[in-house]
Amino acid sequence: MxxxxxxxxxxxxxxxxxxxxxxxxxxxxxxxxxxxxxxxxxxxxxxxxxxxxxxxxxxxxxxxxxxxxxxxxxxxxxxxxxxxxxxxxxxxxxxxxxxxxxxxxxxxxxxxxxxxxxxxxxxxxxxxxxxxxxxxxxxxxxxxxxxxxxxxxxxxxxxxxxxxxxxxxxxxxxxxxxxxxxxxxxxxxxxxxxxxxxxxxxxxxxxxxxxxxxxxxxxxxxxxxxxxxxAARQDELPTPKPRKAVPERCATPLFLDDGESVLLERRPPTGIWGGLLAPPEVVAAGVAGGADLGSQQIAAAAEALARRHGCRLLSVEALPPLTHAFTHFRLHLNPQRCRVERIASVAAEPGWEWIAWRDGTTTVASAALPAPIRKILAEAARQPGLILGRVSEA
Missing domain, CATH: 1.10.340.30 (Hypothetical protein; domain 2)
Incomplete structure (x- = not known):
């Protein structure tokens, strides 16, 4: 029927x-x-x-x-x-x-x-x-x-x-x-x-x-x-939605961390995570995102991002990867913690904010972050030596 x-x-x-x-x-x-x-x-x-x-x-x-x-x-x-x-x-x-x-x-x-x-x-x-x-x-x-x-x-x-x-x-x-x-x-x-x-x-x-x-x-x-x-058909009704292959996407977010705060970007009002704060993603050699990007591409993108915001790049370390399921696709995140030293008094560009780890009006714990980004930072905080500051999981 x-x-x-x-x-x-x-x-x-x-x-x-x-x-x-x-x-x-x-x-x-x-x-x-x-x-x-x-x-x-x-x-x-x-x-x-x-x-x-x-x-x-x-x-x-x-x-x-x-x-x-x-x-x-x-x-x-x-x-x-x-x-x-x-x-x-x-x-x-x-x-x-x-x-x-x-x-x-x-x-x-x-x-x-x-x-x-x-x-x-x-x-x-x-x-x-x-x-x-x-x-x-x-x-x-x-x-x-x-x-x-x-x-x-x-x-x-x-x-x-x-x-x-x-x-x-x-x-x-x-x-x-x-x-x-x-x-x-x-x-x-x-x-x-x-x-x-x-x-x-x-x-x-x-x-x-x-x-x-x-x-x-x-x-x-x-x-x-x-x-x-x-009719013992509780498991059959309602009829399930016809299944389609779920698209897979990859992204490599970069977390610039000076030990006291992390640099995040306010996303455009529409689209994924619209209006929320999130880290920028690797754009190198014509490739946007991608968990399979080479370490040299990631390092080059991190270096350019650091210079742009008046920082000196000290190191790049991979954080634990995370897969997040959206309604229409699955996103694989390969996050990178980029430890930096701020060497120039450069005001944050419009749409960018240095968010304090612990002390400040807005902290990583209270900022409007997408759930997977909050999970990444909370997991990083549990690993000694990865993050200089500490973030609550609240």
């Missing part, structure tokens, strides 16, 4: 789906998440939006400490909009998928802009919310439901898994025909009342019971109507 199967408008068992889910959520669902704690009992679209963006591609346990720190620094939409993007990225560093942070900042600025017509507030309608930067249809619906009490259907990855298993929907959920079918089901199942509990229940069920691996079917409120459980 394919994603174009001729199922009825509502699959068998759908009639009792919402009622089962709402009753289960009220008794067994999550009620103590920090973004559910509304001051004075008031709905707060800002907190809902922030949590929904952070929870994209990230588990709740990981998000909670970031959410609390972020909210402490940016307690309101206006505070977030007024902050420099670098500050926003620093408080996001470690969560990954940094386009989310850039879109978060851009969305806040859009909402408070005088000529945008939002008056510093989120619109109530999910269709209008979805027009804002970084907000898709499902996230917009969640903001409308939890932030304003509107009636709107969500369809994130967890919900797709629940629908695929419960109703036996074949085909990869990310394909257009299957996703269209699932959106129709999501809209049709939406109850007239208790939409908050229903929507939270969908999220809770997918995150805590109908999990990707080892689902807890015995605890599921849909056990009696679940097609996958009845």
């Amino acid at each position: 394919s994603g174009r199967s001729t199922l009825p408008a509502l699959p068998e068992g759908a009639g009792s789906f919402a009622g089962r889910l709402i009753a289960w959520q009220k008794r067994h669902g999550r009620h103590d998440l920090p973004w559910q704690q509304r001051p004075g009992g008031e709905r707060d679209p800002y907190r809902v939006w922030l949590s929904e963006i952070m929870l994209q591609q990230t588990q709740v346990a990981t998000v909670i400490p970031y959410y609390r720190r972020f909210l402490e620094r940016f307690p309101t939409l206006a505070a977030l909009a007024a902050a420099p993007q670098g500050d926003v990225l620093e408080h996001w560093a470690g969560l990954g998928y940094y386009a989310r942070a850039r879109n978060l900042h851009r969305c806040a600025q859009t909402l408070v802009a005088e000529d945008a017509g939002y008056g510093g507030n989120f619109p109530r309608q999910p269709e209008r919310i979805a027009e804002l930067p970084g907000i898709g249809r499902s996230t917009a619906a969640a903001i409308a439901v939890f932030g304003f009490g509107e009636r709107a259907a969500i369809l994130d990855g967890n919900v797709k898994r629940v629908f695929a298993r419960c109703f036996g929907i074949e085909g990869f959920p990310g394909s257009q025909p299957v996703e269209k079918r699932m959106w129709a089901i999501a809209e049709a199942l939406l109850p007239q009342t208790d939409v908050d509990a229903y929507t939270q229940g969908l999220m809770d069920l997918g995150a805590t019971v109908c999990t990707r691996a080892n689902p807890r079917c015995a605890d599921c409120p849909m056990a009696a109507i679940c097609v996958a459980r009845d």
Whole structure:
């Protein structure tokens, strides 16, 4: 059976789906998440939006400490909009998928802009919310439901898994025909009342019971109507995404280290690690990056980089290599620690910063660094003699 199967408008068992889910959520669902704690009992679209963006591609346990720190620094939409993007990225560093942070900042600025017509507030309608930067249809619906009490259907990855298993929907959920079918089901199942509990229940069920691996079917409120459980096909549904060969890329980052600080470059706002601080990469003899570059090419590039920034190169040492998986490719890093002595009083070029190892307003531990770069520096700090300074792994 394919994603174009001729199922009825509502699959068998759908009639009792919402009622089962709402009753289960009220008794067994999550009620103590920090973004559910509304001051004075008031709905707060800002907190809902922030949590929904952070929870994209990230588990709740990981998000909670970031959410609390972020909210402490940016307690309101206006505070977030007024902050420099670098500050926003620093408080996001470690969560990954940094386009989310850039879109978060851009969305806040859009909402408070005088000529945008939002008056510093989120619109109530999910269709209008979805027009804002970084907000898709499902996230917009969640903001409308939890932030304003509107009636709107969500369809994130967890919900797709629940629908695929419960109703036996074949085909990869990310394909257009299957996703269209699932959106129709999501809209049709939406109850007239208790939409908050229903929507939270969908999220809770997918995150805590109908999990990707080892689902807890015995605890599921849909056990009696679940097609996958009845046919013992929990491992087959949802249908996996067709596999493609993952491209492999190599890069040789250079860490100029004078013993007290390390030289990093602010990446362009778009692209890999956009807006974050990262080391430059070898560009020698027409070759950019590459873990297979020869030591002479690396040394020549390090020498040129040191001279450019008023330094004398003392030594070049290979740090432990690291492989980092992105969504669409795998990156192999062959980092090099370039010990230098600053011999000229040269101000850092625009976009470049000497970041202190330990003492300073911004340190390696607090700077907005990509996760793999932070891992490299933390690992280097554990090896005596490799790094003169010391960096926290926080």
